Amino acid sequence: xxxxxxxxRATNLAAPAARPRTARRTGAEGPVVQLLxxxxxxxxxxxxxxxxxxxxxxxxxxRGWAAYREAITEPDAVAAIRLTLLVAAIAVPFNVxxxxxxxxxxxxxxxxxxxxxxxxxxxxxxxxxxxxxxxYVLLFGAQGYLGPFLKANGIEIIFxxxxxxxxxxxxxxxxxxxxxxPHMQALGSTDEEAALTLGxxxxxxxFAITLPNVKWSLFYGILLCNARAMxxxxxxxxxxxxxxxxxxxxxxxxxxxxxxxxxxxxxxxASLLAGLALVTLALKSLLEWRYGDAIAAARRH
Amino acid sequence: xxxxxxxxxxxxxxxxxxxxxxxxITLTALSLVVLIPLAxxxxxxxxxxxxxxWAIATxxxxxxxxxxxxLGALFAASINAVFGLILAWVLVRYEFPGRxxxxxxxxxxxxxxxxxxxxxxxxxxxxxxxxGSLLAPYGIKIAYTPLGVMVALIFIGLPFVVRMVxxxxxxxxxDIEEAAALLGASRLRTIFTVVLPPVMPALLTGFVxxxxxxxxxxxxxIFIAGNVPMVSxxxxxxxxxxxxxxxxxxxxxxxxxxxxxxxxxxxxxxxxQARTRRKLGDx
Numbered sequence: 001x002x003x004x005x006x007x008x009r010a011t012n013l014a015a016p017a018a019r020p021r022t023a024r025r026t027g028a029e030g031p032v033v034q035l036l037x038x039x040x041x042x043x044x045x046x047x048x049x050x051x052x053x054x055x056x057x058x059x060x061x062x063r064g065w066a067a068y069r070e071a072i073t074e075p076d077a078v079a080a081i082r083l084t085l086l087v088a089a090i091a092v093p094f095n096v097x098x099x100x101x102x103x104x105x106x107x108x109x110x111x112x113x114x115x116x117x118x119x120x121x122x123x124x125x126x127x128x129x130x131x132x133x134x135x136y137v138l139l140f141g142a143q144g145y146l147g148p149f150l151k152a153n154g155i156e157i158i159f160x161x162x163x164x165x166x167x168x169x170x171x172x173x174x175x176x177x178x179x180x181x182p183h184m185q186a187l188g189s190t191d192e193e194a195a196l197t198l199g200x201x202x203x204x205x206x207f208a209i210t211l212p213n214v215k216w217s218l219f220y221g222i223l224l225c226n227a228r229a230m231x232x233x234x235x236x237x238x239x240x241x242x243x244x245x246x247x248x249x250x251x252x253x254x255x256x257x258x259x260x261x262x263x264x265x266x267x268x269x270a271s272l273l274a275g276l277a278l279v280t281l282a283l284k285s286l287l288e289w290r291y292g293d294a295i296a297a298a299r300r301h
Numbered sequence: 302x303x304x305x306x307x308x309x310x311x312x313x314x315x316x317x318x319x320x321x322x323x324x325x326i327t328l329t330a331l332s333l334v335v336l337i338p339l340a341x342x343x344x345x346x347x348x349x350x351x352x353x354x355w356a357i358a359t360x361x362x363x364x365x366x367x368x369x370x371x372l373g374a375l376f377a378a379s380i381n382a383v384f385g386l387i388l389a390w391v392l393v394r395y396e397f398p399g400r401x402x403x404x405x406x407x408x409x410x411x412x413x414x415x416x417x418x419x420x421x422x423x424x425x426x427x428x429x430x431x432x433g434s435l436l437a438p439y440g441i442k443i444a445y446t447p448l449g450v451m452v453a454l455i456f457i458g459l460p461f462v463v464r465m466v467x468x469x470x471x472x473x474x475x476d477i478e479e480a481a482a483l484l485g486a487s488r489l490r491t492i493f494t495v496v497l498p499p500v501m502p503a504l505l506t507g508f509v510x511x512x513x514x515x516x517x518x519x520x521x522x523i524f525i526a527g528n529v530p531m532v533s534x535x536x537x538x539x540x541x542x543x544x545x546x547x548x549x550x551x552x553x554x555x556x557x558x559x560x561x562x563x564x565x566x567x568x569x570x571x572x573x574q575a576r577t578r579r580k581l582g583d584x
Contacts, residue, residue: 028394028478028488029488034395037387037390037391037395038391038395038397040384040387041384041387041388041391041392041403042403044384044387044388045388045403045406045407047432048452048455048456048459049406049407049409049410049456049459050406051425051431051432052413052418052421052422052425052456053409053413053421055421055424055425055430055431056417056420056421059421059424094330097326098326098327098330098331100323101322101323101324101326101327101330102323102326102327104319104323105319105320105323105324105327108315108317108319108320109312109313109315109317109320109324110312110313110315111311111312111313111320111324112311112312113311117327117328117331120331120335120336121327121331123335123339124335125513125514126513126517126563126564126567127339127517127560128516128517128518128519128536128537128540128556128559129415129517129518129519129520129537130517130519130537130538130540130541130556131342131517131537131540131556131559131560134342134540134544134552134553134556135338135339135341135342136338137544137549138338138341138342138345138549138553139337139338139341141549143547143549144341144549145341145344145345166334169334170334170335170338173330173331173334173335189315189317192317193316193317196316196317196318202318202319206319224411224412227411227412230414231412231413231414231415231416231417232414233414233415233416233519233520234415234517234518234519234520234537237519237520237541238541238544250414251414251415251416251417251520252416254416254417254420255416255524258420258524263420263424266420267420267421267424270414270416270417270420270421273413273414273416273417274413274417276412276414277409277412277413277414277417278412280412281405281406281408281409281412282405284405284408284412285401285404285405289401
């Protein structure tokens, strides 16, 4: 599965800058065909992407500003926002550390089983979010393999914060590693080797050379990891138990409100998440436009 | 840290330190978070016993849910392959106002939480929604039918094809197309014989990624699907329902079936992919 599940995201990152201007052959097709294809593309995007996005904000504001403010400041909503931030604040740094470690091992060394390791790191992408939550219920749930042990020791994982964090880490596991691996592979190890020869300590080499070299890919990975961590629904829905004020994250709160026919309130909370998505997209595009160049240049060396 | 391993044969020697530490962290985290929990799933499914596994796997409701998830994903990924290719072509080859903004917007399904996408799509495609109300007079219902499932799956898979195809189209060289044109090939023939063949592996990869994502998709689907058993109930939802009924074995068996079918399909496509690559040279 290695190839199909490992799209080279660094290529995407570098693509806009590396785009050869000469290859743009405006006029290869007739203007009518061009206009037709552009219209088809934009209509498709409008139907499937733009309208849903706009509708979130329109529906959120349907009951007016006061209702909107009420929906996002009532205690359950605030608790959900807090919980979402807390889960992301733990899951994302965990995946950053593991992602950097994985990228270091995979990009800087040659060892047997490397391709298998890459496939395994990518595995969570081909697992349904619901299954990502299910595996923890089977392991830690009341009737799970470790359930009796956990209960005897008073440890709560499922229907509690640890379960939410574990499920979130599972679904966001590959994000940081898959951005860093291609970039670090492209950069090679000569800088690090030179620094080591000059007597720098291993940690100094890492913090003074490796990390600054890949900082934009790292930031890119963190951005995507965070967006998914805060927005994850299926995996956390399974392990959360949806106890209001306790184990209810923002996406789950949206679902509860929606199912209780409180559409405007659901869309109000959803609009916060949509705002997060827009900020993520904006930062991501900014990175691609500004630093795609540097990364593309690094990849050619 | 890794000095002790420098002479062993499973790795090539390197002057860089830290293989032991970095590989140790990676393997520990991978095992604890991903591999052991997944193993628990397979053990749970296997422990149900052959008779029960067969009963769960062949129950009409399970089969209907699996059929909807896999055929729906296949349909959605096909739509995405066609429109994703056109979209990538337009973004790479044509100049039009707002092109960069459109380019950035393609990634929206990656960034927008699935639950938000779900309620928004349900609102638009419901009979009283912006799009649904236009179709309702013609008797076409999208939300709360299997068609609604497709809409959500198309939404979720859209960026995969575009983002896989785009870099390949950017690299494809205009001079070969010019040569083809000079040799008298029509534009359409040039596109189908010169431009598209090198794009095929990337298109297929994008298709598989969109498909794999769509098969397991839950959040964006359940709001728009209507979730009628045997009709518009997707496999991930059936897993959730089994869990809520504390039927752990049932949930584990369906989950294992989903994973095995997905992995088999991905493996199959990778084999085709490898063959195409060999035939076309390294593209």
